[in-house]
Amino acid sequence: MEFATLAESFNKMESTRKRLELTQFLVELFEKTPHNVISKIVYLIQGKLRPDFEGIELGVAEKLAIRAISKSSGIPIKKIEEEYRKRGDLGHASSIILEQKTQTTFLVEDITVERVYDTLFKIAKLGGSRSQDMKMKYISSLLNDATPLESSFILKILLGTLRLGIAENTVMDALAIAFSGNKENRKKLQHAYNVSSDLGKVAEIIAMKGLEGIEKFEIVLFNPIRPMLADRVKSEEEAIEKMGNQFAAEYKLDGERVQLHIEGDKVELFSRSLERIENYYPDIIEKIPKNIQADNIILEAEAVAINENTGEFLPFQELMHRRRKYKIEKAVTEYPITVNFFDILYCNGKSCVELNYKERREKLEKHIKEDEFAKYIPMRIVKNQNEIEDFMENSINAGSEGLMLKMLDKPYQAGSRGSHWLKLKREYRNELGDSLDLVVIGGFFGKGRRTGNYGTLLLATYDEDEDTFPSICKVGTGFSDESLDQLYQILHPKVSIKKNTRIISEMEADVWFEPELVIEVVASEITLSPIHKAALNVIRNDIGLALRFPKFTGKIRVEKAAEDASTNEEVITLYKGQKKVAHDKNLM
Ligand code: AMP
Numbered sequence: 001m002e003f004a005t006l007a008e009s010f011n012k013m014e015s016t017r018k019r020l021e022l023t024q025f026l027v028e029l030f031e032k033t034p035h036n037v038i039s040k041i042v043y044l045i046q047g048k049l050r051p052d053f054e055g056i057e058l059g060v061a062e063k064l065a066i067r068a069i070s071k072s073s074g075i076p077i078k079k080i081e082e083e084y085r086k087r088g089d090l091g092h093a094s095s096i097i098l099e100q101k102t103q104t105t106f107l108v109e110d111i112t113v114e115r116v117y118d119t120l121f122k123i124a125k126l127g128g129s130r131s132q133d134m135k136m137k138y139i140s141s142l143l144n145d146a147t148p149l150e151s152s153f154i155l156k157i158l159l160g161t162l163r164l165g166i167a168e169n170t171v172m173d174a175l176a177i178a179f180s181g182n183k184e185n186r187k188k189l190q191h192a193y194n195v196s197s198d199l200g201k202v203a204e205i206i207a208m209k210g211l212e213g214i215e216k217f218e219i220v221l222f223n224p225i226r227p228m229l230a231d232r233v234k235s236e237e238e239a240i241e242k243m244g245n246q247f248a249a250e251y252k253l254d255g256e257r258v259q260l261h262i263e264g265d266k267v268e269l270f271s272r273s274l275e276r277i278e279n280y281y282p283d284i285i286e287k288i289p290k291n292i293q294a295d296n297i298i299l300e301a302e303a304v305a306i307n308e309n310t311g312e313f314l315p316f317q318e319l320m321h322r323r324r325k326y327k328i329e330k331a332v333t334e335y336p337i338t339v340n341f342f343d344i345l346y347c348n349g350k351s352c353v354e355l356n357y358k359e360r361r362e363k364l365e366k367h368i369k370e371d372e373f374a375k376y377i378p379m380r381i382v383k384n385q386n387e388i389e390d391f392m393e394n395s396i397n398a399g400s401e402g403l404m405l406k407m408l409d410k411p412y413q414a415g416s417r418g419s420h421w422l423k424l425k426r427e428y429r430n431e432l433g434d435s436l437d438l439v440v441i442g443g444f445f446g447k448g449r450r451t452g453n454y455g456t457l458l459l460a461t462y463d464e465d466e467d468t469f470p471s472i473c474k475v476g477t478g479f480s481d482e483s484l485d486q487l488y489q490i491l492h493p494k495v496s497i498k499k500n501t502r503i504i505s506e507m508e509a510d511v512w513f514e515p516e517l518v519i520e521v522v523a524s525e526i527t528l529s530p531i532h533k534a535a536l537n538v539i540r541n542d543i544g545l546a547l548r549f550p551k552f553t554g555k556i557r558v559e560k561a562a563e564d565a566s567t568n569e570e571v572i573t574l575y576k577g578q579k580k581v582a583h584d585k586n587l588m
Contacts, residue, residue: 001032001033001034001037001110001112001113001114002111002112002115002147003112003113003115003150004106004111004147004149004150004372004389005029005032005113005152005269005397006018006029006044006113006153006565007147007149007150007152008074009025009028009029010151010153010162010164011149011153013025013132013164013165013166014164017165017217017466017468017501019170019291019346019465019466021206022165022166022170023165023173023174023177024168026045026166026170026171026173026174026178026252027174027177027178028268030174030175030178030179030203030207030346031178032206033160035204035208037113037114038115038200038204038207039137039200039201039203039204039358040117040200040201041113041173041266042112042199042200043133043147043199043200043202043204043513044113044117044157044162045166045171045364046162046168046171046197046199046206046269047118047156047157047162047163049120049124049198050123050395051198051199052197052273052274052275052358053088053197053198053223053224053270053274053275053276054165055233055276056121056124056125056254056273057124058120058123058124058157058158058159058160058315059124060086060123060134060139060158060511061244062084062090064135064136064139065090065155066084066157066165067141067160068136068139068140069094069097069098069140069143069151069155071136071138071140071514072139072141072143072144073097073098073143079097079453080093080097083096083097087158087536088497088498089161089498090155090161091152091154091155091156091159091161091162092154093150093515094148094150094151094152095148095151096148098143098148098151099148102155102317102324102481106269107184107352109145110144110145111145111146111150111390114156115142115159116142116157116387118136119141119142119431120154120157120158121240122138122509123135123138123139123158127410135333135451139154139158139270142154146576147323151258152443155311158327160162163500163502164238164503165466165467165468165501165502167464167466167467168193168199169190169464170467171203171417172186172190172193172202173186175189175202175203175206175207176188176189177263179206179207179210179211179536180206180210180211181552185211185214186263187214188215188268189202189206189212189333189380190415190536191214191217191372191414192205192214192217193226193413193415194219194222194226194251194416195219195225195226195351195353196217196219196220196225197223197224197225197226197274198223201326201418202214202217204236205217206461208418210461212240213283218351218407219298219346219351219353220347221261221296221298221346222261222263222268223318224259224261225259225272225298225345225353225414225415226274226299226344226415226419226420227257227272227295227414227415228258228343228412228413228414228416228421229416229417229421230404230421230423231321231417231418231421231422231423231457232418232422232423232424232425232570233405233422233423233424233432234424234434235383235390235424236385236389236392236424236451237343239388239405239424240385240388240423240567242419243405243407243419243422244407245383245384246381246382246383246403246408247381247382247405247406247407247408248357248358248361248379248380248381248406248407249379249380249381249387249391249392249396249403249404249406249408250342250377250378250379250403250404250405251340251377251378251379251395251398251404251406251420252395252400252401252403252404252423252425253302253304253340253377253400253401254304254315254316254399254400254401254425255302255303255304255305255313255316255319255337255340255351256271256272256277256303256319256559257271257272257300257301257302257347257559258270258284258300258301258302258303258339259271259273259274259298259299259300259463259553259563260276260284260297260298260299260300260301261286261297261298261434262289262292262296262297262298262299263296263297263333264295265289265297267284267285267289269281269284269285269456271559271562272559272564273559273561273564274321274559278385279328280319280323280328281303281320281322281332281337282301282328282332283332283336283337283373287373288307288372288373288374290369290372291298291368291370291371291373292367292368292369292371292372292424293366293368293369294347294348295343295348296346296347296348296349297346297347297348297350297367298344298345298346298347299341299343299344299345299347299364300341300342300343300344300378301339301340301341301377302336302339302340302342303319303334303337303340304319304333304337304338305318305319305337305497306336306337306338308336312398312399313398313400314399315399316555316557317554317556318335318336320556320558321335322335323558327359331440336371338375339373339374339375340372340374340375340376340377341364341368341374341376341377341485342364342366342376342404343360343364344360344364344411345365347363347563348554351413352409352412353412353413353414353559354414354531356408356409356410356411357407357410358407358408358409360412364376364464368452371406372466374484378394378395381408382405388403388424389572391403392424392426396426401422401426402424402426403423404421404422404424404450405421405422405424406420406421406422406425407421408440434574435521435522435525435553435583436461436520436521436522436523436566436570436571437462437474437514437518437519437520437549437557437560437565438459438460438461438472438518438519438520438521438566438572439469439515439517439518439562439565440456440458440459440460440487440513440515440517440518440519441458441459441469441471441500441503441505441512441513441515442503442505442507442509442510442511442512442513443456443457443458443491443509443510443511443513444456444457444458444474444509444510445510445511446484450484452488453484453485453487453488454484454487454488454491454510454511455479455484456474456475456476457474457475457476457487457519457552458471458474458505458507459472459473459474459475459519459521459536459550459563460471460472460503460504460505460515460568461534461535461565461566461568461570461571462562462563462564462565462566462567462568463504463534463567464567464568464569465568467502467563468502468503468504469502469504469515469562469565470504470505470532470535470536470544470568471503471504471505471506471507471531471532471533471534471545472532472533472534472545472546472571473521473523473532473550474507474544474550474551475521475547475550475551476552477523477549477550477551477552478553478554479552480554483552483554483556487555487556490517490556491513491517494510494513494514494516494517494541495512495513496512496513496514498510498512500512500514500515504533504536504553505533506531506532506533507531507532515562516557516561516562517562518556518557518558518560518562518565519549519552519555519556519557519575520551520552520553520554520555520556521552521553522546522551522555523547523548523549523551524548524549524552525547525549525578526545526546526548526571526574526575527545527546527547527548527579528540528544528545528546529543529544529545529546530542530543530544531544531546532544532545534568534571534586535568535571535572535575537570538568539572539575545571545572545575
C-alpha cells in the first residue's frame with residue numbers, strides 16, 4: 001500500500017476534531033487498506049508500532065531527526081532549527097523546508113506503508129554505540145524518497161508527536177462500519193479488545209475473518225487483559241441499595257495493581273495501564289511460581305509495601321522506591337512487599353472471566369498456595385450495614401484504604417467500569433467525598449521558597465468522548481519541598497513548546513506539559529466555572545466545572561496513564577451527588 005494514501009488520510013484527520021468526521025475518514029482509509037497491512041495502519045494511527053504492552057519505543061531524539069533531514073535534503077541544520085522554532089512541530093517544519101529542497105535525488109524508490117513501518121521497526125530495535133549512525137541512515141533513506149507531506153508524517157511518528165486525536169472507541173466504530181456495515185457491532189469488537197489489549201490484532205481479525213472471527217476471540221497467555229474497574233459509593237447504605245442484600249467485601253489495599261501471567265517459571269507482569277513491570281518486582285518473578293498449582297494461569301493482585309515487623313500495610317508511595325533503574329535489589333530488600341491476590345482470569349488453558357465472582361474466588365484459592373509472601377486478599381461475605389462497617393474497621397486498622405464490594409453472581413468485565421464492583425473509601429464521608437486523579441497539563445513557576453520549581457500546577461480531567469484533557473483547577477497546596485523537587489524531575493522532561501492539541505484550557509500556563517502525569521488531589525467542593533473546561537456545557541451552557549480549594553495529597557499516580565485519570569463523567573456524578581446532599585440537608 002502506498003504511504004501517500006496514509007499520509008493524505010492523516011492530513012485530513014489532522015484538520016478536524018469532530019468524532020463523526022474522523023470516523024468517516026477512518027472508514028474510507030480502512031476500505032482502501034489491504035487486509036495484511038491493516039494492523040500496521042491501526043498502530044500507526046495511534047502513533048505506535050505495536051500494542052503498548054510490548055514496550056516497543058521509537059526513542060528518536062529531535063537532534064538526530066534534524067541531522068537526518070539535513071542529510072537527505074542538503075539544507076543546513078541551522079535553517080531547519082530556525083523553521084522548527086517558528087512552527088513548534090518538526091514534522092510540519094520539515095514539510096515546509098522540503099518544499100524548497102535543493103538536493104535532487106535519482107532512482108527514487110517507492111515509499112509503501114510496509115517499507116515505512118519496517119524501517120521504523122528496525123530503528124526501534126536498534127541499540128548500542130553505533131545505533132545513532134544507523135538510525136540516521138535509516139531515517140534519511142526514507143526522507144530521501146518521501147514527498148514533503150510523507151516526510152512530515154514519518155517524522156511525527158518517529159518523534160512521537162503525531163496526535164490525530166483518535167480514541168480507541170473511534171477506531172472500533174470505524175472498523176465495525178467498514179467490515180460489518182453496522183456500527184452496533186462495536187460491542188463485539190470492544191470485547192475482543194478488552195481481552196487482548198491489542199487493537200491491531202482486533203482490526204486484522206475483523207478484516208480477515210469478519211465478525212465470526214471476532215466472536216471466537218480468546219484470551220492468550222502473556223497478552224494482558226484490560227482491567228475491570230469499580231464505581232465509587234459514598235456510604236454503606238448506597239452500597240446496599242446498589243448491590244442487594246448479600247455481596248463480597250474485600251480490603252481495598254493501597255498498592256499497585258499487578259496482572260500476573262505465569263507458565264512454569266516464566267512470569268510476566270503488567271501494570272494497571274498494561275505496561276511491563278517485571279523490573280520493579282524481581283521478588284515476584286522469583287517467588288510466585290512456587291505458589292502456583294496450575295500449568296498456566298493469569299491472576300490479578302495488589303502488590304503492597306509492608307512493615308516486615310508488624311505485617312502492617314504501608315501506603316502506595318513506599319513502592320515508588322522500587323521505580324529505579326539501578327540497585328533495584330537493594331530497594332527490594334529495603335522495601336518488602338506482599339502479593340495479595342484478588343482475581344483469576346485464566347487457568348490451565350481456559351478463560352475464567354465468564355465465571356461468576358464466587359466461582360473465581362474458589363478457583364483462586366484452589367490454584368494458589370498461601371505463604372508469607374503470597375496471600376489471598378482478605379474477604380468476607382457481608383449482608384448488612386453492621387457487617388460492612390465492622391469489616392471496614394478491620395480494613396482501616398490493617399492500614400488499607402477502605403473496601404471493594406463485589407457482586408457474587410457476576411462475571412469479570414474486562415476493560416469496563418460498572419456497578420458490579422464498588423469502592424468505598426473511608427474518607428468518602430467528608431467534604432467532596434472522594435479524591436480525584438487528575439492529569440498535569442501546565443505549570444506556573446514558583447516564588448520565594450519555590451523559586452526554580454513549578455509552584456502551582458494546572459490540572460485536567462479526561463474527556464472520554466473527545467479524547468481530550470479539559471482543565472479543572474490550579475493546585476498550589478499540599479506540596480512538601482521534597483514533592484516539589486520530585487515533581488520537577490518528572491515534569492521537566494515533559495515540557496512541550498506548544499500546547500498539545502488534546503489540552504483544552506483557556507488559562508495560559510507558564511509551561512505546557514505533555515499530558516502524561518497523573519496526581520491525586522482532594523477538594524472541598526465542585527463548583528460551576530466560566531474559566532475551566534471540564535464538563536463544559538453539561539450543567540450549563542458555556543460553563544464548566546472546577547474544584548474549590550484543591551489540595552495535592554502527596555500521591556503521584558505513576559501506575560496510571562493520563563487516560564486512566566478521573567473522567568468528566570465521574571466529576572459530573574460527584575457534582576450531582578453533592579447537590580443532592582445539600583438538597584437533603586435543606587429538607588431536614
Ligand atoms: P482506584 O484506583 O481508586 O480507582 O481503585 C481501584 C484500584 O484499587 C485497583 O486498580 C486496584 O489497584 C486497587 N485495589 C485494591 N484492593 C483491591 C481489591 N480487593 N480488588 C480490586 N482492586 C483493588
